[in-house]
Amino acid sequence: MKKRDKTYTSVWDALADTPEQAANLQARADLMRQIAELIRAEGWKQVEAAERCGVTQPRINDLLRGRVSRFSLDALVNIATALGRRVSVELEAA
Numbered sequence: 001m002k003k004r005d006k007t008y009t010s011v012w013d014a015l016a017d018t019p020e021q022a023a024n025l026q027a028r029a030d031l032m033r034q035i036a037e038l039i040r041a042e043g044w045k046q047v048e049a050a051e052r053c054g055v056t057q058p059r060i061n062d063l064l065r066g067r068v069s070r071f072s073l074d075a076l077v078n079i080a081t082a083l084g085r086r087v088s089v090e091l092e093a094a
Helices: 011-015 019-042 046-053 057-064 073-082
Strands: none
Touching (some): 019 057, 046 073
C-alpha cells in the first residue's frame, strides 16, 4: 500500500514547525509583497527605494526577491512607515 503524502493548508504550514511560525511567515510575506508592489508602482530603482525606506540597496534587493527569512515583522513595519504607510493587523478565525 502506498503511503499518502501529507497535505497542508498553505505553503507556510509546510515550511514551519508550528502554526505560530506559519502565521508569522505569512504575515511577513504579505507585508513584503505589499511593499514590493508599492516600490514597483512608484517605479523606484533599488537605490532610490532604499533611501526612501532608510535601508541599504542590498536590503531592498532581498525584499524584492521575497527573502522572508531576512526580515522581521518589526523591520517590515519600519520600512512601511518610512514609505508613509500605516500597517494594520486583522485577526481571522483559524
